[in-house]
Amino acid sequence: MSTRVNINGTVFLPEEARISVFDRAVLYGDGIYETLRTYDGRLFLYDEHFRRLQSSLAGLEIPFSMNSDELYNEIMKTVEATGHRDTMVRLLITRGISPINLNPCENQSSTLIIIVEKYKPFPQDLYEKGASLVIAQARRNSPKCLSPAIKSLNLLNNFLAYREAIKKKSFDSLLLSIDDYVAEGTTFNVFWVKDGVLYTPDEKVGILKGTTRDIVCLLAEQAGIECNKGFFGKESMLESDECFITSTLKEIMPVAQIDTKKIGYVCPGDITGRLMKLFQEKRDEFMYNPAMKR
Known part of the structure; x- marks a missing residue:
């Protein structure tokens, strides 16, 4: 079948x-x-x-x-x-x-x-060594043009951004907003860590409210990890100690490099690794606990 x-x-x-x-x-x-x-x-x-x-x-x-x-x-x-x-x-x-x-x-x-x-799993190397991303020339739609809460079939800017990554032999692309703030990836949300604090773009930047993103924010709160949502330029992300992306299919995937910039010294970093473990535990609890409904 x-x-x-x-x-x-x-x-x-x-x-x-x-x-x-x-x-x-x-x-x-x-x-x-x-x-x-x-x-x-x-x-x-x-x-x-x-x-x-x-x-x-x-x-x-x-x-x-x-x-x-x-x-x-x-x-x-x-x-x-x-x-x-x-x-x-x-x-x-x-x-x-x-x-x-x-x-x-x-x-x-x-x-x-x-x-x-x-389901076709992503290569294990991406979780053990991290993915490489590029910052695309294509931009995320402005929320003034189309509400990011609408997960519409119109994905041309995402497609063009992904093509940029393929041409540069990278795993995928990140998109900035039209105001030059970090937004999201072609099919994923993005987080990064600096000095033990977790950062992710605010929904008001014009990003999709990812289900996995929401779980990660909750897990971070429960683990006592400070999580700041806001408007951040790409320099904030490029100078981070750790970075990872989240989606339904990728779960939590560490990022080793963005454009030509290596992220941190170890990939996955400490907080990324902790959150990956916490997410796996939550997923496994759902799988093996009949009391947990959908």
Whole structure:
């Protein structure tokens, strides 16, 4: 068994999955998405992802009739169809099919797409030695243009930033805001450490409120690690003692180099290593404690 695609409740093999060319996701990128993971067959942080999904849908005024339980059941139906326990789940909701004009039809039905495939771990070297990043020329969208709370299908600036990294043979890219503040990566949030204090960009810079980012901030607070959220120039990050990135798929990944600047003397650093361990413990508690719900 392998990848499966659920379109509006019907599960297909990848080569059989089809949507209309008149779907507004194709015509305009008019839709939202979430990326989730299952560990040993259990969806991790589903409720947090669903809340962000609802926020994105509200921001674009896309109607969607499923409640949390109904959507959960559709996701798990698709996960089970793959035959895999550790999976990557890509969830997309579009505004649906419409004529070729910007004005959406009244009473149109949204399109639900759930893609589930076996999770492919990142190379272990990235967690043991750290990733290399570049600061992209492409910038993060200004929150004055599009709310960062909307996880939309429009990812062209992220794609262009990622292409910059590939051309420079780096793992990935970081984006600055239009005001030259550190924002986020193409698909991840960023943290750094200086003199034992943790720093990360404030949401008001124009970043996505990452679910893993929120967990890391909570774990840091519980561990007595001061965490400052704010508006920081790239020099603050480049002169740090430690740096790491966070996302659903990457979890916590240390960073060894940004552009040509080596970060710190040891990678992963002490605080990064502590947070990686705390995150693994939280994840394992979820996996092996039946009392913990989704």
